[in-house]
Amino acid sequence: MLKLAVAIALACIGAALLLNFWRLVRGPGPADRILALDTMYVNTTALLVLLGIHLNRTVYFEAALLIALMGFVGTVALCKYLLRGDIIE
Amino acid sequence: MLEMLTALFLLIGAAFALIGSVGLARLPDLFMRLHGPTKATTLGIGGILIASILHFSDQGQGVSLHEILITLFVFTTAPISAYLVARTGLHLDARNGDNVD
Amino acid sequence: MKRWLPQPLTSGCLWLVWLLLAQSLTPGHLLLGGLLALVLPLFTVRFWPDRPRVRRPLLLLPYLAVLLWDITLANLVAARLILGPARRLRPAFIRLPLDLRSELAIVLLTHTISLTPGTVAAHLSPDQRVLLIHALDVDDEAALIARIKQRYEQPLKEIFAC
Structure with a gap:
């Protein structure tokens, strides 16, 4: 029962990641790409937690937490760069 | 019983995460796309993390509370990311001369 | 007291976060977390x-x-909005005049707006008086503003007394 649920959930997150990737490639603007990348990070966090449940290991939490952290920092840095690069220009 | 609840939360969470990404992929402009990831995906990961808490608390090694950290983190950072992306979008639009505001 | 513990709430949160991260209540972690909670603020x-x-x-x-x-x-x-036909959505930018003055209260309101029905906070005016909101499907602009003000801003005003 749980195995099946995890499998379905993994498929959902995988599909979500593909959709995010499509938006990342498609754009059209830089802001869309940043948003797509940020969503990919969040979905990857979910994927790692799911993997942890699937393999019954708790070691994946640290990885999930780190991915979530990096995603946020990356998004902020990219947005700040785009926002500030203009002021300097 | 607990296993069923875990499975339920997993499926709800994964469904919301997928809906958020569908919104990101199919809505026509940046500001509408923002709504999917900030709300649905955030709740989606919340659901999956609740499932994880239930699952690992069921393993007989005490209550697993690790996941609360990730949940809190995602819930506090998602609006900030959305705000920054929206600002970036407004800024770039203004620079390109389309008056959105 | 003020000098050595400038932000008791922050310290408490840091301690709690450390204990959650370590997933243990052993004296060592209690001590180390407490030390960090004292030093970081x-x-x-x-x-x-x-x-x-x-x-x-x-x-x-x-x-x-x-x-x-x-x-x-x-x-x-x-x-429902995302999965429904996209052509029927009525997106709009809305200006929300703010009554809150405390920065933290504004941050909390912005978070709330971004996480609740069909609205994302997009821009705060430099004088912190107006918040620009993007809504996915607007029926009645005035009703939406009144709802946000009554449901979220009013309680925040009471909490922060500003």
Whole structure:
């Protein structure tokens, strides 16, 4: 029962990641790409937690937490760069 | 019983995460796309993390509370990311001369 | 007291986060977490120009309960909007005049708006008086503003007394 649920959930997150990737490639603007990348990070966090449940290991939490952290920092840095690069220009 | 609840939360969470990404992929402009990831995906990961808490608390090694950290983190950072992306979008639009505001 | 423990709330949160991260209540972790909780605010206190004042912290609990319920509900609404035909959506930018003056209160309101039904906060005017909101599907602009003001801004005003 749980195995099946995890499998379905993994498929959902995988599909979500593909959709995010499509938006990342498609754009059209830089802001869309940043948003797509940020969503990919969040979905990857979910994927790692799911993997942890699937393999019954708790070691994946640290990885999930780190991915979530990096995603946020990356998004902020990219947005700040785009926002500030203009002021300097 | 607990296993069923875990499975339920997993499926709800994964469904919301997928809906958020569908919104990101199919809505026509940046500001509408923002709504999917900030709300649905955030709740989606919340659901999956609740499932994880239930699952690992069921393993007989005490209550697993690790996941609360990730949940809190995602819930506090998602609006900030959305705000920054929206600002970036407004800024770039203004620079390109389309008056959105 | 003020000098060695400038932000008791921050210290408490840091301690709790450390214990959650370590997943243990052994004396070693209690001590190490407590040490970090004491030292980190001392180093970062300079980054906080005005110390946020929470007047009635207990009111935060009902506020969070309402927020959690609204987030869940918001997602069902958002899911329907996202999966429905995109042409029928009526997106709009809305200006929300702010009555809040405390920075922390504005941050909390912005978070709330971004996580609840069909709205994302997009821009705060430099004088912190107007918040620009993007809404996914607007029926009645005035009603939406009134709803945000009454449901979220009013309680925040009471909590922070500003």
